[in-house]
Amino acid sequence: MDRRRLECFVALAEELHFGRAASRSGISQPGLSQQLRQLEEQLQVQLLHRSKRQVSLTRAGEVFLDEARKILRSMSAAVELTRQTDDGLIGTLRVGTTPSALFITMPEILLRFRAALPEVHVDVQQMTTDEQLAALRSGEIHVGLLHPPIEDESVHCEVIAELPFKLVLSEENPLARKPTLTLSDLAHETFILFPRGVAPHVYDHLIALCHNAGFSPRTIIEISPAQSIVAMAACNLGVGFVAAHVQHYDRALAAYRTLESATPRLSVAAAYPRKAPAPLAQQFVAIGAAALAGYRGEKAPSDKSGLSDHPAK
Structure with a gap:
């Protein structure tokens, strides 16, 4: 079903005037008439009564007007949903986490993430660090909260x-x-x-x-x-x-x-695949880093073990 034809039909059905409907649709009156004829030929149904003085809907046209509006709304919703998904504003995010990260850091991250992206469903799975790395490689999860060091070059890792x-x-x-x-x-x-x-x-x-x-x-x-x-x-x-x-x-x-x-x-890092990461994963890491900024107040010296020593103050 051609969207342009539906839009022209709805405009004429609501205006009941060729001149106003053509102006509203950004098309000439002959062009509007052609769109409507093609729509009726496609449906094999007469939608409009036409005369020199007035335009009116047939009984079939009245029924089709409601359906045409629904179709146009559905098309617009589908386009918006697709764009939001591509922009990382909607969908499902699968997150792996160690038990300690789940208890200590996940609540604060999820509160902010859900406030920022309420349409995203977050599926949390408890895993060890090694299990998360395997799940990231296989695509089972999109992002992981784990403990460095991470020696897998296919994974981007950021201490949060x-x-x-x-x-x-x-x-x-x-x-x-x-x-x-x-x-x-x-x-x-x-x-x-x-x-x-x-x-x-x-x-x-x-x-x-x-x-x-x-x-x-x-x-x-x-x-x-x-x-x-x-x-x-x-x-x-x-x-x-x-x-x-x-x-x-x-x-x-x-x-x-x-x-x-x-x-x-104890360092907690967020990790996601370097190659073709999910947009939602990158947003999750950014939001997580902001939510936990208070836990990075004192920089740890470089220590690839993920556990560093600080002199007591």
Whole structure:
């Protein structure tokens, strides 16, 4: 169905005057008459009664007027929807995230993203960093929130948050009486950590910091998400490391302490394919970086492990 013919028909049906309808349509009166004849021939139905004095709709024309308006509205909506999709203003965005990034950073990002792009549906999937990289390569997800370093050259990676770690322990643990602690204070404690697969380089670097302090953790319990680490530490089953932001959501009977000798920081990066990235993915990263700007106030020194050490202040 030709859109121009429909527009000419609706104009004449509403104006019931060839001169006004032609002016409204930006066409000559003979051109308007030709468009309407071609439409009637296509439909094999007479839509208009014509005379020298007046124009009126046939019964079929009255019915077709309603349908023509619907078709034109549908065409306009389809064009707008297509343009919005191409501009990244509508559609579905599939996001992968590690458990820690999901709990700590995703709420703030999604609040801003949904405010900016309310027509976009966000499908969030929890994955490890390695699983996200595979999903980005296969197209299973459009963007990931993971932990560097990222050595995959096919993926663009941008750090959007640097989260200081805090030690979490039971109020009943004697170490809780100290306002600050050093890693060497933890030599005889059971460690409660996120599973190594969540962020292998971060995990390994944390253990390396212990080795630098002169000991290896005697026992390590691996569990996720961060709330579970807090809960186990509160039960005095060991000491845990969680991003400091977790403390704001904690209602458990747990104590939080800063390490005196070093403040490890966990980097969260947004990643998407370098080749043909989804427009929505790039917008998600930009909005995420803005939402988490407060978590990048102090630049970490270059450290490809994704976990950096800052002297305590």
